[in-house]
Amino acid sequence: MSRNLLFAVTLLFASSCGSSNEASDSTGAATEGKKEVSVGKKVFINNCIQCHAIAQDKNGPALAGSMQRWNNDTAKLASYIRNSQEVIKTDPYAQKLYKDWSNMVMPAFPHLSDGEIKDILEYIGSGED
Numbered sequence: 001m002s003r004n005l006l007f008a009v010t011l012l013f014a015s016s017c018g019s020s021n022e023a024s025d026s027t028g029a030a031t032e033g034k035k036e037v038s039v040g041k042k043v044f045i046n047n048c049i050q051c052h053a054i055a056q057d058k059n060g061p062a063l064a065g066s067m068q069r070w071n072n073d074t075a076k077l078a079s080y081i082r083n084s085q086e087v088i089k090t091d092p093y094a095q096k097l098y099k100d101w102s103n104m105v106m107p108a109f110p111h112l113s114d115g116e117i118k119d120i121l122e123y124i125g126s127g128e129d
């Protein structure tokens with residue numbers, strides 16, 4: 001296990017401590033969903049947390065409800081997360097958001113895989129903080 005990964009895992013445990021009782025999940029489906037949420041949370045902590053929280057605005061907007069603001073268009077939202085400036089060229093909502101946030105550029109994340117972005121969206125949609 002690399003040092004970075006170990007660090008992320010430690011952070012994850014520290015932040016989830018005492019909030020929920022994992023043992024209460026008994027069905028396989030629930031456990032599976034939970035796993036994606038925690039993977040998503042880890043990727044989120046590594047890449048997004050400096051600017052975003054789920055429930056409050058930070059350097060960027062609160063992410064709760066962002067799926068709905070993108071009309072549940074996961075493919076478009078995934079492209080936006082990977083390279084927001086590309087999507088801003090053509091999408092009116094993305095243009096407005098950019099303007100509302102004083103033209104602050106969200107960095108591109110070309111290294112994130114489709115799976116990692118999907119896990120982040122699961123985490124955002126889960127309502128966990």
Ligand code: HEC
Nearest residue numbers: 047048051059060061066069081097098101103104105106
């Ligand atoms: C350096 C700060 C910064 C980082 C890091 C960052 N963002 Fe952003 N993000 C922003 C800003 C600012 C906006 C508002 C739009 C703009 O100004 O481009 C935004 C907008 C968004 C939106 C649209 C929200 C809405 O209401 O429609 C989503 C979704 C999003 N970011 C997800 C992410 C994810 C996921 C990551 C990590 C992979 C991430 N961001 C990393 C600054 C950041």
